[in-house]
Amino acid sequence: MPDTTCHMSMSLDGFVAGPDQSRENPLGKRGLELHGWHIGDPRANDADRTATEWLMRPRGAYIMGRNMYGPIRGEWDADWTGWWGPEPPYHAPVFVLTHYAHDPIQMEGGTTFYFVTDGFDAAYAAALDAADGKGVDIAGGAATVRQALKAGVIDELTLDIAPVLLGSGERMFEGNGSFGFEPVEVLHSPLATHIRYRRIS
Template identity: 45%
Template sequence: MDGAVRTGASVMGRRMFDLGEQSWPENAPFHTPVHVVTHHRRDPWERPGGTTFHFVTDGIESALDQARAAAGDRDVRIAGGGETILQYLNAGLVDEFTLALSPVLLGAGTRLFEGIDTSRVELEQIRSEPSERVTHLTYAVRPRIRA
């Protein structure tokens, strides 16, 4: 089943929301509830097409709990940004993730997994889906077994 079809709600950080708020079309691309982890209170923002942004000020666990309740039996997608995903990975709250790898030569950038607690997290590739412009790599996140 396609990831977008399986997704019942999303979580993102405030910086990703701020960047997207300026560039998303009026009909935001999520079409599900989105829970924004932030320190700034704001009323929910409803967009055409089924996307409502909810602003969560009491931490990543609360945002995930609210997203799970909204998603029902569907998946919760941690959409980003990088620092938000890192917080969820290090807290042990991610069971699977997909990277969309689309080669662009920039010359510099942020290290993808900078700051991950590698003593606790182990990745197992479970799927690779290449296409003309992007390759989707899906990994299971496993607790690292200490010998």
């Protein structure tokens, strides 16, 4: 069975997004500083390009939280189809965790957003079914990854640790008492240390 994966950028002090996420700052204040390794910083090297290949490899389905999907909170009171424009990079079903029901949104390039209101386990079961054996990725954000870690479903976890201190924001490992992974590959660049972990069986 193909792996369930998760790939997240993180600051040295453990934040995967900065504070005060908004339409203007979808990754929170200074959150974009965690992602220079794959969004065009001229200092990016072969390690960053390899890690970008890890990040962008096709998967059969994805799971993300509502905060990652967009800035709207509460009831769906605005027409919103995600941050990514008419053709999101997923090209597969994406299951969005939310407390508020919404009809599916079909986008160009094969991405359809499905909105799941009955919790992570239901979203994961739906994603496994939709992936048709091609693997599931836990796309983020922090709260969704925490739920996946608690459920023990992640087989491969990649962290891109940027030499940045955010001071506050969203922590991915908040409340998780044990790690349960071992490093199997490490790549370095001036912009990030890319560590690929496998779950300890």
